Amino acid sequence: MRTDIQRTNKHSAGFSVIELMVALAITAFLLIGLVQIFSSIRASYALQEGLARLQENARFATSFMSRQLREGGYFPFSEHENLNIDIGFNFPSVLTGDVPPILTVNTAEGLSGNGDTVEVNVFSDTNCNDNVNPATTTGNPAIGHKQIMFSHNAANNSLLYTCRFGAPLLGANPPVIINSQPLLNNVETAQFQYGEDLDGDGSADRYVNAGNWAAVGNIVAIRVGLILTSPVIRSVEADAQVINLLGTNFAASGQRELRRPVVFNINLRNQTL
Numbered sequence: 001m002r003t004d005i006q007r008t009n010k011h012s013a014g015f016s017v018i019e020l021m022v023a024l025a026i027t028a029f030l031l032i033g034l035v036q037i038f039s040s041i042r043a044s045y046a047l048q049e050g051l052a053r054l055q056e057n058a059r060f061a062t063s064f065m066s067r068q069l070r071e072g073g074y075f076p077f078s079e080h081e082n083l084n085i086d087i088g089f090n091f092p093s094v095l096t097g098d099v100p101p102i103l104t105v106n107t108a109e110g111l112s113g114n115g116d117t118v119e120v121n122v123f124s125d126t127n128c129n130d131n132v133n134p135a136t137t138t139g140n141p142a143i144g145h146k147q148i149m150f151s152h153n154a155a156n157n158s159l160l161y162t163c164r165f166g167a168p169l170l171g172a173n174p175p176v177i178i179n180s181q182p183l184l185n186n187v188e189t190a191q192f193q194y195g196e197d198l199d200g201d202g203s204a205d206r207y208v209n210a211g212n213w214a215a216v217g218n219i220v221a222i223r224v225g226l227i228l229t230s231p232v233i234r235s236v237e238a239d240a241q242v243i244n245l246l247g248t249n250f251a252a253s254g255q256r257e258l259r260r261p262v263v264f265n266i267n268l269r270n271q272t273l
Contacts, residue, residue, distance in 0.1 A: 042235070050230035050258045053186075057228050058262045061159065061184055066266050068148050068161075069222050072120030073101025074270040100216045101268050102194065106149055109210040110191070115152025116210065118192045118222060120268075122146040128163035151180070152190040157229070158182040159190055188227035188259065191246040195221030195265070202272045209247075220271040223263065230258040 015023070103119040110116045125133050125141035133142040149162040161183040195204025196218045204221045213219060225246040232255055239253045243261050253259060 046233050046235050047258075050233050050236075053230055054228050054258060054260050057184055057186065058226075058260070061187075061224075061226060061228075061262065062264050064183065065150060065224055066264070069118070069120055069150070069224075069266045070269050071122045071124065072148075072222070072268045072271075073219075074122055074124065101271055102216050102219050103147060103149075104211075104216055107192075107210050110152070110189075115154060115190045116192045117149065117151040118210075119147055119149035120222075122148060127165045149180075150183075150190065150192075152187065153180075153182070154189075156182075157185065157187055159184040159187045159226070186229045186231070188229050188253070189225075189245065189250060191225040191248060193223040193225075193246055194219045195223065197271070220268055222266045222268070224266065226262045228260050228262055229253070229255075232256050233258065 100121055103121050106117055106119040108117045122145075123143055124146055125143055127133060127144065128146060128148075133144055136142050144165050144167060147164040149160075151160045151162070152158075153160050159182070160180040162180045193207040193209060194213055195207050196213045197203060197220045198205040198214065198218065202220060207221075207223050223246065227243055227245060227250060234256060236256050236258065238256050239259055241252055241259060243250045243259065245261050246263070
């Protein structure tokens with residue numbers, strides 16, 4: 001009888017201290033592994049999200065800027081003075097010769113690595129909102145004057161878009177103005193160079209900074225350079241990369257972010273063959 005009681009007590013005994021310590025050690029080891037796996041997955045996700053954002057911003061900037069800037073210098077008629085054609089207004093008598101594709105008033109080279117500014121001259125049957133102009137007596141949309149500008153806002157690292165439109169007024173801005181508005185965030189800088197046709201074959205022979213062209217009427221292309229950044233990603237190392245963009249060096253940011261240069265050329269469709 002005593003033997004049965006002893007056996008019952010022995011089988012009902014709990015874990016020993018050593019067994020508990022071993023179990024806790026194994027559990028802690030598994031938890032540490034799970035935390036590391038979770039942290040790794042989270043870091044990988046943040047990195048992929050940052051790269052995807054950079055790629056999407058690059059595609060948007062390339063598409064939008066190309067569509068706007070490639071019309072620089074476009075004029076819808078072979079004769080710049082033809083009062084017999086009803087296009088919604090009469091061209092001033094001084095509007096002769098080629099329409100300059102680049103407006104030199106606001107097109108400027110940023111000093112000491114600051115962002116550049118580019119502004120183009122466009123004649124179009126749409127306004128800055130891409131709405132077709134009202135029809136004239138011929139039934140066709142009126143042709144208006146647009147001035148399209150891209151610049152960089154260093155205060156909040158954004159690319160700005162400005163557009164003016166209205167009836168042509170030489171020596172003055174078109175009357176309707178859409179104020180500068182952020183087009184794209186996380187843009188460290190915007191740089192522009194201008195392809196100049198020196199031999200009249202319709203292709204760029206050299207690319208120069210603003211104001212260094214022989215004649216503004218020779219410009220047939222615009223080269224755009226952007227440095228795009230991601231929001232801060234805690235899982236990446238602090239940036240230590242010096243980026244050379246269109247001949248200008250941009251120092252490392254020191255931030256835990258991704259930085260990617262984007263460079264593309266835009267042919268002015270009315271200036272090239």
